[in-house]
Amino acid sequence: MFAKTSLTDWENIVKKQLKSEDLYGALQKDNLEGVLVKPYYGKSKDGLSPLPKVAESTHLVAEYSASLDENVSAILLNQNVEMLEDKVIFINNKDLAEHISPLESNQYFSLIDVFSDDTDGVLKENLAKELLEKSFGRNICIDVALHQNAGASIIQQLALALSKTKDLLEVFGAEILDRLVYRLAVGGHYFFEIAKIRALKLLVNELFKEYGREGIPFIFAENTLRNKSAHDPENNLIRSTLEMSAAMVAGADAVFSHDFKMEEGDGLSAEIAFKQQIVLAYESIINVFEDAAGGSYLVEDLTRQFAEKSWQSFLEMEEAGGYAELFKSGKIQKEIYNHAVLEQQWVEDGKISLIGVNLYPKLEKTKSVEELYDPFALKAVRWSAMYE
Secondary structure, eight states, X not given: OOOOOOHHHHHXXXXXXXXXXXXXXXXXXXXXXXXXXXXXXXXOSSOOOOXXXXXXXXXXXXXXXXXXXXXXXXXXXXXXXXXXXXXXXXXXXXXXXXXXXXXXXXXXXXXXXXXXXXXXXXXXXXXXXXXXXXXXXXXXXXXXXXXXXXXXXXXHHHHHHHHHHHHHHHHHOGGGGGGEEEEEEEOSOHHHHHHHHHHHHHHHHHHHHHTTOOOOOEEEEEEOSTTXXXXXXXXXXXXXXXXXXXXXXXXXXXXXXXXXXXXTOOHHHHHHHHHHHHHHHHHHOTTSOSOXXXXXXXXXXXXXXXXXXHXXXXXXXXXXXXHHHHHHHTHHHHHHHHHHHHXXXXXXXXXXXXXXXXXXXXXXXXXXXXXXXXXXXXXXOOGGXXXX
16 A cells, blocks of 8 residues: 655655755746646646537548548538538538538538628628528537637637627527537647637536526637648648647547648648548547546646636627627737737747747748738738748
8 A cells, every 4th residue: 555645745856856945936837828837736626517518429520522431421511512411511611501402311510600800800690690591500600710820819719709609699699509610720739729628618608608598519620720831741740630639638529630731732631631530539539528638637727717817808808899899990800919929929939849940940030920910900820931
């Protein structure tokens, strides 16, 4: 029988090895999210309740191609295709979403954002009404993947997702809550991204309660483009595999991998990108767990911090007029711009390491921040574009 070792005993051992009484000062690292990451964790007093997902097992989504394996069950569709049966179809094209005639043998999910994020952020009510009339499992997408790829922080992404939802609720009422898909881009900070998805579940459920309802958000997660390099596909493949793993562990309902060859993708690279998900799902079986990260002291603490900070940010946005009003004024774009530029500076300074870009080998800068970012518009920017 082993003797019980207290947390204080462990701390004393570490202090002796570090030759320092200041554990936090010696071990703690800064982060751009403004959350506290402790150098060690003990059991929290009250753990979070399990955070379930909507789908029984995570949908593994492949972009449609003529050579698609007939055993692929979930498809990202950008154009109309005849003879698809017994498929889960994620519609990624506005015109297609408006005009497609759903078949009873398929399940349909819309990935169409009804906010004009490329102009003034206004809610397109007529488009939303047309989508809601369709026989889809989920009709409207709350898209914050663009915001992540434009450089938004995790807290900004979560607060914006809530604010978009609130704008929809004011027009269509609480009934719309069960007809939404939340589209997220998953970055490379593994445990932070797991906590981000879990925090979204907490936050949306809290918003549901404000309308007298209980609910679980349907989450569609794709890997980010932000940390990918046009000239380093092998490292892109490793990064996107970790991102898909984070999404599955966090309990996303559907996952999608972009082609890891950013500019020279082909049928083979697209197939490999999809098979990342297959390996994760069927070799590790992480796609069937509802909340695999539940109980991790680190992830639980990060989830709680992200949820609390994002909820406060959401309340401040609502007091200032809501998503569409703040987007129209340019405030959302400016805040995302400020975080994106700071993040890019961390890449330039080496605080964020990109193997093959700013580390092994270290490339020379070819573009400035001013060339890459626009404080008045949302656009996806890859960190490595500064060196390409």
